[in-house]
Amino acid sequence: MAHITPREVDHLAMLSHISFSKDERASLKKDLDGILAYVEKLQAIPGLSGALQFALRGSESQARDDEEAQTLALADEVLESVPAKNGRWVKGPKIRRT
């Protein structure tokens, strides 16, 4: 059974910001159909309540107390790793239109 249509594949590619060739699209549709058929079994599980519950004993809160803000002097190191820069700006390619 096909879970995903060719049109949906194109829409997903747009949402994912990834381009595909025609052959890649066909192969991807086949793969996604197979995987979605496998995960379909999740729909058949009994005994799950409608609301998400998180009832684990001993779940520790990992929220942090507000701490004093500190400046991490990493900007120069980070800028060293970008593909291109112009002074302290990250440089991107020229795009004619959005």
Next chain:
Amino acid sequence: MIKELRDKIIAKKISATEIAKEYCKKAKTQNKAYNSFISFTEELALEKAKSVDGRIAKDKEVGKLAGVPIAIKDNMLVKGYPATNGSNMLARYIASFDADAVKFLKEEDAIIIGKTNMDDAAMGSSSETSHFGPVKSNVAKGLVPGGSSGGSAVAVASGQVVAALGSDTGGSIRQPASFTGIIGLKPTYGRVSRSGLIAMASSLDQIGPFTTTVEDAALLLQVISKDTRFDSTYARKSFHWPLLTTKEIREHIKNMRIGVPNEFFGEGLSPEIANAVRTAFKVFQDAGAKVVPLSLPCLDYALACYYVLMPAEVSSNLARYDGIRYSPVETGKIKRETVLDFYGAVRRQGFGTEVRRRIMLGTYVLSAGYIDKYYLQAQRVRTKMALDFQEAFDEVDIIAGPTSPTFPFRVGERQNDPLSMYLADIYTVAANLTGLPGISLPLHDLPLPAGLQLLAPRFEEERLLIAARGYELVSK
């Protein structure tokens, strides 16, 4: 092995510099056969070794890992060195800070030999998809070493380093440990800081060690689980190994209840591996432990649940790779008319097939019209699994089974069938979904390597490692 080497160095029987040079040379030479390393950090290694030797000469203190050669999976940042994530997208990226785990290793004077090879963006179970070529198994030609931390596993198994760090999102430490015949530990989620680990699935990722002994795994966990400010999911529960005697370990084993879920012995499990695992249980029983059959029906859904939640998080985490801040090529080399075309072209070039497949799958399960059916349903299943394990651990101390259903498979065997590749992790994903700690230990008397997996409740690595050490002792 770590303690013995460190003691030798402190006793000046051998210098840290000699060890660093020897292991750097060995790693580079053997890399032609295994392709386990993407890059080497020789300068860093020799600098640290010199510092260690200098302090030893003056009878000053040195760290717990002084002079010990260690490798780091290439999805963890080592400042000033490449961090490629096994991916073309980050082939040109140089780390601007140390991952916390790396920082802690450096603080304890570990000698970092290099960055190990891995599946593209940590997505895979065979280490075949790396942009830098596949990792080759130490076991036999033509077999996969497992993945995605295959490079780290082979580096340890082949003796290129004494220990290595990997990351485990769905089994990527435990499964390659199983396929290469060594020990691989995935700590409790929140035990080890993920700061500086390139994110794959943020609620599932965890850093852990590959070693050849349980004691070494315990020591490394102690080092890398230190406190940090830089990961809000870090639980601030650093780990301390209690250094029990052999007699004390055997006493613990006598009182241990080991749960064995029926679901770990279903269709697809190799009969030889099943027999070896049952033999391991017999060994535990002979040492006084009680083996308790269990049923955890949620395990039948674990892989399906994982392959909804993990791609969802992947699609979000990899959105940042847009050709602006990170790019596989020099800026300006990819020219397109529109922003979306530009993103599409860069990401097509930067990511391999499996990565793109998972991004698309994740986008689908999060998209309008499908999010309730897939993502929210998987979250409910995940919560149910965690509750089921919690109840099971009221009855038993440890849960055990095989790490992976098969022996290491052949190179190329599963490349064209994603589902068959995913099934390699069918027993390991549950621990990531529920945050439990898990360890893979080598099984004995088999024609190829396979692993025994032990699981413990969250933050019970002490119990887990005692059970593992006990298995090491009684199974010899």
